[in-house]
Amino acid sequence: MVNQQTKEKYADLALRTGVNLQENQALMINAPIEGADFTRIVARKAYEMGAKDVHINWADDELTRLKYxxxxxxxxxxFPEWKVKLHDAYAEDGAAVLSIKATNPDLLKGIDSARVAMANKxxxxxxxxxxxxxxxxxxxxxxxSIPTGDWAQKVFPEKSREDAVDSLWDAIVNIVRVDKDDPIAAWEEHNKTLETAREILNRKKYKKLHFKAPGTDLELELPDGHLWKGGSAVSEQGTQFNPNMPTEEVFSMPHKYGVNGTVSSTxxxxxxxxxxxxxxxxxxNGKVVDFQAEQGGETLKHLLDTDEGARRLGExxxxxxxxxxxxxxxxxxNTLFDENASCHIALGKAYPTNLEGGSDMDANTLDKRGVNDSLVHVDFMIGSENLDIDGILEDGSTEAVFRNGTWALNVKG
Amino acid sequence: MVNQQTKEKYADLALRTGVNLQENQALMINAPIEGADFTRIVARKAYEMGAKDVHINWADDELTRLKYxxxxxxxxxxFPEWKVKLHDAYAEDGAAVLSIKATNPDLLKGIDSARVAMANKxxxxxxxxxxxxxxxxxxxxxxxSIPTGDWAQKVFPEKSREDAVDSLWDAIVNIVRVDKDDPIAAWEEHNKTLETAREILNRKKYKKLHFKAPGTDLELELPDGHLWKGGSAVSEQGTQFNPNMPTEEVFSMPHKYGVNGTVSSTxxxxxxxxxxxxxxxxxxNGKVVDFQAEQGGETLKHLLDTDEGARRLGExxxxxxxxxxxxxxxxxxNTLFDENASCHIALGKAYPTNLEGGSDMDANTLDKRGVNDSLVHVDFMIGSENLDIDGILEDGSTEAVFRNGTWALNVKG
Ligand SMILES: [Zn+2]
Ligand SMILES: [Zn+2]
Ligand SMILES: [Zn+2]
Ligand SMILES: [Zn+2]
Structure with a gap:
């Protein structure tokens, strides 16, 4: 069972290593009302660190479902204009944004997926x-993320609600390294490993990656000037932060017109x-031309039909x-965790920061350079212990990037 | 202890007799996150009644205090612009607004009252x-209102937190008549009594009221065309509703330049x-020229200094x-309850609806007619079993309105 002190350490890590809150900065938190206790700890610590304003957008799963x-x-x-204004106001003021996600995975079970797509759009x-x-x-x-009762019971269906929440706290605390003596130092080391991996890949400048696994044979072109990112990021103001906690990935963008073959989710x-x-x-040529699903085919169809870019890859x-x-x-x-279990790709919008100079390009240039755009960005897992990845270099030669689901390149330095 | 069924009855009463929610109308709820259970009941019932949208502005005492x-x-x-936009958007859409108040009375104890006044202004x-x-x-x-732990313990300091909450639920449910078999019918009857009282007073058209009690000797002029209101109100669209639950008052406006004498809080x-x-x-001549307080004198001073109108009466x-x-x-x-224990007056803004045609008058006309304006409207209690009130008629004759703290006029019809 996770005690108060551990929660304080987690809140501290989220503020320092996560958003790297600066003195006199505002902080906007998205949080579920079920997570009020933890959210209040975060808010108190934020003020202690010198935040000028802590605003919380409270959400409630039950209300969300009632509305749907x-x-x-x-x-x-x-989508209400005041909510746009709220977000823009904090962004323009240079606020840090911390999202505490704890959604019941079955929240929208049985809700017409067309309505969900409508709201997302x-x-x-x-x-x-x-x-x-x-x-x-x-x-x-x-x-x-923090546990909620519904989510915890989905992960641990055989346990009581209370035990499930305790177990999910334990799992999260372990995965985000809060059980280490010095979580902040542990994250510095972890960020370094991810930095090494992305630097190797950025030197290699592979033209293509070739994914091979049961049900998967996919060739994925990487655009000229693509960049591998991962671990910590650096904001425009030069502040280092970690967009996702946990994060175990290095990631780049596929060429929006250069993906061919078949891929199976894992x-x-x-x-x-x-x-x-x-x-x-x-x-x-980058576009989904066929799809099948054992479960949720309708939802997948709505996702793919969101817009033109939803049928192409962004990550x-x-x-x-x-x-x-x-x-x-x-x-x-919960994607935040599951995507860090294995290799994945994303349908929809690419991060312009995955291309040299991409942040400053207009929509037209981004398209020409092969950068996908969409209203959605949805990751799904394709990794397993059976996954091999080859990297194809400029000169056509091939080398092993992944074998049996793990690095074949020497990323440990 | 109040059970689920009683809470459902209360939610129903709030939606029907309180805001009188109409089909296809939006509902905005202000609620504390500690009251999430009750708030969800209200939201669910509102959708059942055909609400098109239920938006909840969640608040949290602890966050409010941390900010101060x-x-x-x-x-x-x-005050953030997005919050103005949020409220205006729902008002312009003709939404009903239900505020569920449950604030800890000691929430801001020790907070610099100048900062509180600054925020209120x-x-x-x-x-x-x-x-x-x-x-x-x-x-x-x-x-x-619904109970929260802190509030309940303030009202029942000798009880455990849990028992205090149970006792406060019992008290509230009794006072708002939810313990009656048919609360909605009970409110119809209650509204009728208040209607009779206000009709008598509206016929009398007293020029002045004279309040006499220990520490109180106050003459209060009523402007020409003043109206007594109380119980249910009727919206511009012709929908009957109850702005306050509980409510036991009939109320009007004093003339902003016509108040003389001394009044003591009870x-x-x-x-x-x-x-x-x-x-x-x-x-x-309507203005507070002197004041004394055994407790909270600084807070009272800040209140009176909010603006010009804060030193004059509005109710x-x-x-x-x-x-x-x-x-x-x-x-x-909690004013919602305490103001319904006894006679009271309010510093600050008057309700223009307490004057014939007042809703359509501009600021200048309202002032000329003796209608006070201010950023605040703060009720305080002056009633007790020792209070007598005389009504002074047009012709200068005097009659008993209240004796020993209760009606001397025949309001029971
Ligand atoms: Zn990813
Ligand atoms: Zn992604
Ligand atoms: Zn009143
Ligand atoms: Zn009032």
Whole structure:
């Protein structure tokens, strides 16, 4: 069972290593009301660190579900202007943004996925300006998770609600290294390993990656000038921060017109509260031309139909199969954790920061350079102990990048 | 102990008799996160009644206090534009507004009252447009309360936290008539009694009221065309609603230049979380020219200094001393309850609806007619079993309105 002191350490880590809060800066927190205790710890510590203002956007799963069940389409499909203004105001003020995610993976089970897509699309369009701030690292931001009863019981269905929450706290605390004596130092070391991996890949400048596994044979072109990122990021103001905690990936962007072959998912994907499982996508020239799903096919179809860019890839990420998430042996039904269990790719928007100079390019130039754009960015897992990846160099020669689900390159320095 | 069924009855009463929610209308709820359970019941029922959208502004006492303790003056003294937009958007859409109040009366104990006044002033200025909607009954709105641990322990200091919450639930449920078989019918009857009282007073058209009690000798002029209101109100759209639950008062407006004499408080006043107790105000031509307070003198001074109108009166309310609140024998440290224990007056803004045609008058006309304006409206109790009130008629004759704290007029029909 996680005690008060451990929660304080976690809050401290989120503020220092996560968003790297500066004195006299504002902090916006997205949090579930069920996580009020932990959120208050974070807020108190933030003020102690000199925050000038801590604003909390409280959310409640039950209210969200009630709305999806009852509100008419015109309410579901519209995104309020005041909420746009709220986010823009904090972003323009240079606030740090900490999102505490703890959503019940089954939250939207049985809700018409067209309505979920409608809401996501409206939010995506309305929040374009704010998303520029996070996706281009113009402000520091971080996503962490804490357990809620519903989520914990999904991960540990055989346990009582209380025991499940305790077990999920234990798992999270271990995976985000808060059980270490000095979590901040542990993260510095971890960030260094990820830095080494991304530096090797940035020197190699592979033209293509070739993914091979049962049900997967995918060739994925990397655009000229692509950059591998991972671990900590640096904001426009030069502040180092960790967008995701946990994070075990190094990631770049595929060329939006240069993906061919077939890829199979290796973990369930939780999209807007609905699960998509055991699915296969077939690509031609970057675009999904065929798909199948054992579960959640309708949801997958709505996702792919969101817009033009939702059928193309925006991310490729390499994660060794022996990551702490993978070692936990758990399925979290939460992308923040599950994506750090294994290699993954994302449908939808690419991070312009994955291309040299990408943050300063206009939409037209980004498209020409092969950078995908979309209202969505949805990661799904394709890694396993059976995954091999080859890197294809400029001169056509091939070398091993991953073998049996882990690094074949020497990333440990 | 209050069970689930009683909470459902209370939620139902708040939606039907309180805001009188209509089909396809939006509902905005202000609620403390500690009251999430009850708030979810209200939201679910609202959707069942056909609400198109239920938006909840969650608040948290602890966060509010942290902000007052830590944020710099420029943050405390500014009110965010997005919050104005949020309120205006719901008001313009004709939403109903339900406020669930459950604040710890000691929330701001020890906080510099200048900072509290600064925040209230900023909110008052920014929310001018929205306040027009509620104070002129352009939308339906209602304020109710539920217990929180801190508040309950203030009311029942000798009890355990859990027992105190149970006892406060019992007290509230009794006072708002939710323990009746048919609370909605009970409220219809209650509203009728208040209607009779206000109709008698509206026929009488007293020129002045003369309050006499220990420490009180106050003459209070009523402007020409003043109206007595009380119980249910009717919105611009013709929807009947109850702005306050409980409510036991009939109320009108004093003439802003026509108040003379001295008045003593009979219950503590909780202003922005700070208590002002045993205080006396002396008026000349409507304005407070002297004041004394045994407790909270600094807070009272800040209140009076908010603006010009904060030193003048905006309301006079008559409540018999045998009201259910009074019978409970409790002090709630919460104006919604305590003001319904006894007669009270309010410093600050008058309700334009207390003057014939007042809703349509401009600021200049309202002033000429003796209608006070201010950023604040703060009720305090002056009633007791020792209070006598005389009504002075047009012709100078005098008659008994209250004797020994209760009606001398026949209001029971
Ligand atoms: Zn990723
Ligand atoms: Zn991603
Ligand atoms: Zn009143
Ligand atoms: Zn009042």
């Amino acid at each position: 069940e009852n509100a008419p389409d015109e309410v579901i499909g519209s 409206a939010a995506g369009e309305a929040m374009k300006n704010f998303r520029q701030y996070t996706m281009n690292d113009r402000i520091t931001w971080s996503i962490i 973990k369930p994907l939780n999209y807007g509260g609905n699960l998509i499982d055991n699915f296969t996508l077939t690509f031609e 490729v990420a390499l994660v060794p199969n022996e990551s702490p998430v993978s070692q936990s042996g758990l399925i979290f039904y | 303790e830590n944020a710099p003056d420029e943050v405390i003294g500014s 900023a909110a008052g200025e920014a929310m001018k447009n929205f306040r027009q909607y509620t104070m002129n009954d352009r939308i339906t709105w209602s304020i109710i 219950k503590p006043l909780n202003y922005g979380g700070n208590l002002i107790d045993n205080f006396t105000l002396t008026f000349e 006079v309310a008559l409540v018999p001393n045998e009201s259910p609140v009074s019978q409970s024998g409790l002090i709630f440290y």
